[in-house]
Amino acid sequence: xxxxxxxxxxxxxxxxxxxxxxxxxxxxxxxxxxxxxxxxxxxxxxxxxxxxxxxxxxxxxxxxxxxxxxxxxxxxxxxxxxxxxxxxxxxxxxxxxxxxxxxxxxxxxxxxxxxxxxxxxxxxxxxxxxxxxxxxxxxxxxxxxxxxxxxxxxxxxxxxxxxxxxxxxxxxxxxxxxxxxxxxxxxxxxxxxxxxxxxxxxxxxxxxxxxxxxxxxxxxxxxxxx
Amino acid sequence: xxxxxxxxxxxxxxxxxxxxxxxxxxxxxxxxxxxxxxxxxxxxxxxxxxxxxxxxxxxxxxxxxxxxxxxxxxxxxxxxxxxxxxxxxxxxxxxxxxxxxxxxxxxxxxxxxxxxxxxxxxxxxxxxxxxxxxxxxxxxxxxxxxxxxxxxxxxxxxxxxxxxxxxxxxxxxxxxxxxxxxxxxxxxxxxxxxxxxxxxxxxxxxxxxxxxxxxxxxxxxxx
Numbered sequence: 001x002x003x004x005x006x007x008x009x010x011x012x013x014x015x016x017x018x019x020x021x022x023x024x025x026x027x028x029x030x031x032x033x034x035x036x037x038x039x040x041x042x043x044x045x046x047x048x049x050x051x052x053x054x055x056x057x058x059x060x061x062x063x064x065x066x067x068x069x070x071x072x073x074x075x076x077x078x079x080x081x082x083x084x085x086x087x088x089x090x091x092x093x094x095x096x097x098x099x100x101x102x103x104x105x106x107x108x109x110x111x112x113x114x115x116x117x118x119x120x121x122x123x124x125x126x127x128x129x130x131x132x133x134x135x136x137x138x139x140x141x142x143x144x145x146x147x148x149x150x151x152x153x154x155x156x157x158x159x160x161x162x163x164x165x166x167x168x169x170x171x172x173x174x175x176x177x178x179x180x181x182x183x184x185x186x187x188x189x190x191x192x193x194x195x196x197x198x199x200x201x202x203x204x205x206x207x208x209x210x211x212x213x214x215x216x217x218x219x220x221x222x223x224x225x226x
Numbered sequence: 227x228x229x230x231x232x233x234x235x236x237x238x239x240x241x242x243x244x245x246x247x248x249x250x251x252x253x254x255x256x257x258x259x260x261x262x263x264x265x266x267x268x269x270x271x272x273x274x275x276x277x278x279x280x281x282x283x284x285x286x287x288x289x290x291x292x293x294x295x296x297x298x299x300x301x302x303x304x305x306x307x308x309x310x311x312x313x314x315x316x317x318x319x320x321x322x323x324x325x326x327x328x329x330x331x332x333x334x335x336x337x338x339x340x341x342x343x344x345x346x347x348x349x350x351x352x353x354x355x356x357x358x359x360x361x362x363x364x365x366x367x368x369x370x371x372x373x374x375x376x377x378x379x380x381x382x383x384x385x386x387x388x389x390x391x392x393x394x395x396x397x398x399x400x401x402x403x404x405x406x407x408x409x410x411x412x413x414x415x416x417x418x419x420x421x422x423x424x425x426x427x428x429x430x431x432x433x434x435x436x437x438x439x440x441x442x443x444x445x446x447x448x449x
Contacts, residue, residue, distance in 0.1 A: 152372075156365050160355035169348045170369070173341050177379035180387055200386060208379055215375055219368045222289055225361070 004099070007092045011100025016107055018077060025073040026111065033066040033116040037123050051124040056186040059120050060179045063113060063142065064172070070108040071150035072167050074101050075158045088224060098220035102151040102213075109143045131189040134198070138189075141205040142182040145212055149174040152216040156223055174212075181205045236425035239418035243411065251411040263321045265411055269419035270313040271339070277307030277423065278346060278374070285370030288363060294438070297363035300370055301353060302430035304346050306423060311343045334385040341380050345373045359438070 040058045078084035087097055121128035150171050157167040185198035247265040254261035284300035319329035349369050356362035
């Protein structure tokens, strides 16, 4: 177990080093998130719908789509020169490859949210500081589920003829039980309700995370050739 | 492909059921003739769930036994299931408009059915986008199992969504006890649709066998 996690960390560090040196995916995802925040504002009549009613939806739609951008990168970087074959041939458990990829993607998704969520607060004039702690917790829980499912489908989608076109089609139905609880819990918090009111939604998020982190980690080796 | 006796029997059962449903089953007092759409809707929903259950089962067994047959069963059942889900999603709104006053409501069961359709359409699209047969079988099996795991989560989240924010327009009647003529027709329809499902599954499976048999060179390329 110790070595599985140590190896996973090694893979994650490799991916993050690549991303840190190029910063291409990160920058494009951040700019995408900011653009989406601005465009969403004009999709509603601001005099008829209060910003505080829009914000949870905007926040989680952007979270999902900017997350998807990062997910495609996850195994996409292993495609040139068939680098994935080197990873598979290395003396590392396949579960570690998956967990390492997922950890790197988790860091990626959270880094985008560290910019995107305050930006939503800024542009929509929301009192985010008041709910900062519970909102961070929801984001973290939602990101774990998103990354687990997204990493597995990224590994599968890159090998299909449709590549990045297939990923949203596969992954979005799986994001429904993440986005609904996250958006609902956020709406409750922002309207000043106590954290306890959002508890049923948080439980659903935790259950989703546990089931899909385990299921996707176990399923990943099956997607590789024997 | 020549129709098999099973296909003919299934189609005959469907015809007999609808003759009974249209001419020999009483018209529902409140909803009127539109209620008869349920003799298509409910059995189609039953078949869809059964079909996707078989996809999950065949997928799990495939990863365990690595039998090509199991992959073909999953493929065939998913395709037939998508057809029946499409029937459910078409007949539901047709009934919903006169009875509920809207083609679509975000009722938990409706939403779940819609997402089922999305999951298995994606499943079929993914199959079509993979050329390597062994890889296609493995990926499909993984997606078939994860899809089944997802269903309770979608159900729970849309159900909580509904109950936490109730809307007044959902006038869903609590299941009334059916008069015996209606019940018989409904049970007949369930039987006929199950038979039709088996016939279609078998026809689709045979097609997969013929297709795979025509390209045997592909068989061992990846393994």
